[in-house]
Amino acid sequence: MNPSAVHFISLPxxxxxxxxxxxxxxxxxxxxKIKRTYWIYDVPGGETRGGHSYKTNQExxxxxxxxxxxxxxxxxxxxxxxxxxxxxxxxxxxxxxxHMENFSTNSCALxxxxxxxxxxxxEREFSTFIKSK
Ligand code: TYD
Numbered sequence: 001m002n003p004s005a006v007h008f009i010s011l012p013x014x015x016x017x018x019x020x021x022x023x024x025x026x027x028x029x030x031x032x033k034i035k036r037t038y039w040i041y042d043v044p045g046g047e048t049r050g051g052h053s054y055k056t057n058q059e060x061x062x063x064x065x066x067x068x069x070x071x072x073x074x075x076x077x078x079x080x081x082x083x084x085x086x087x088x089x090x091x092x093x094x095x096x097x098x099h100m101e102n103f104s105t106n107s108c109a110l111x112x113x114x115x116x117x118x119x120x121x122x123e124r125e126f127s128t129f130i131k132s133k
Contacts, residue, residue, distance in 0.1 A: 003031065004093050006072045006079060009060065013087040022087040024112060030060045030091070032114035039064070039110045043103040050099035052124045058114040060089040061100075066107025073097040075133030083109075097129050 011029055014021040026034045040049050050070075061070055067084035074096050081090050089112075092098055100109060115121060123129045 006074070006081070006090065006092050006096060008081070009089045009091050011062075011087045011089055020087075024060065024062075024089065030089070030112060032058050034112045034114070035116050036113040037111065038113070038117075039108055040100070041108045043068075043107065045103075045105075047103065048099050048101045049103075049109075051126075052099075052122050053097040053129050054094050054115075054121050055123065056094050056115055057118075057121050058094055059092045060112040061092060062086060062089045062110045062112075064108040064110045066104040068100050068103040068107055068109060070098055070100050075130060097123075097126060 009029060011022045011024055024030060024034075026032065043049065061083065063083035064086050067082065070081045070083060070090055070092070072079050072081070072092060083090055103109075123132070
C-alpha cells in the first residue's frame, strides 16, 4: 500500500461491556502532527460537503456516528469510501480532490488536520486541480 495514497487506517478499539473506546495519537495512528480538528454535523439530507483539495493539508476523516461516503480523485482515478465505523479513519493526503455525500441522519464527521485553517491552502476549482496534475 502506498502510504501517500488515500487509505483506511484501523484505529485501536478497546472493547468493554460498558461501551467501546477508540483513540488516535499523532505520528502513531496518523502520519502527521494534529494541528486542528473540526467536525461536520446536522447535514441536511442530500447535501454534500467538501468539493476541494488542499495544497499541503493532510486529513484523517472519521465517522464518529452514522455514515457517509467520501469520494476522492487523485487526478487519475476516482474512488469511493464508505465510512460507517467509528474505529476506522480515512487518510486523505494533500493534493487529492474530495467531497463527502450520503450523510445519514445524525451523522458526525470528525476531521483531524495537519495544518491550521488557511483559505490559501484550498483549491476549490476542479478544472484548475486537474490541470495541476
Ligand atoms: P469548508 O472547508 O469550505 O467546508 P466545505 O468544503 O465542507 O464546504 O469550510 C466552510 C467554512 O468554514 C469556510 O468559510 C471556512 C470555514 N472554516 C474555518 O473557519 N475553519 C476550519 O477549520 C474549517 C474546516 C472551515
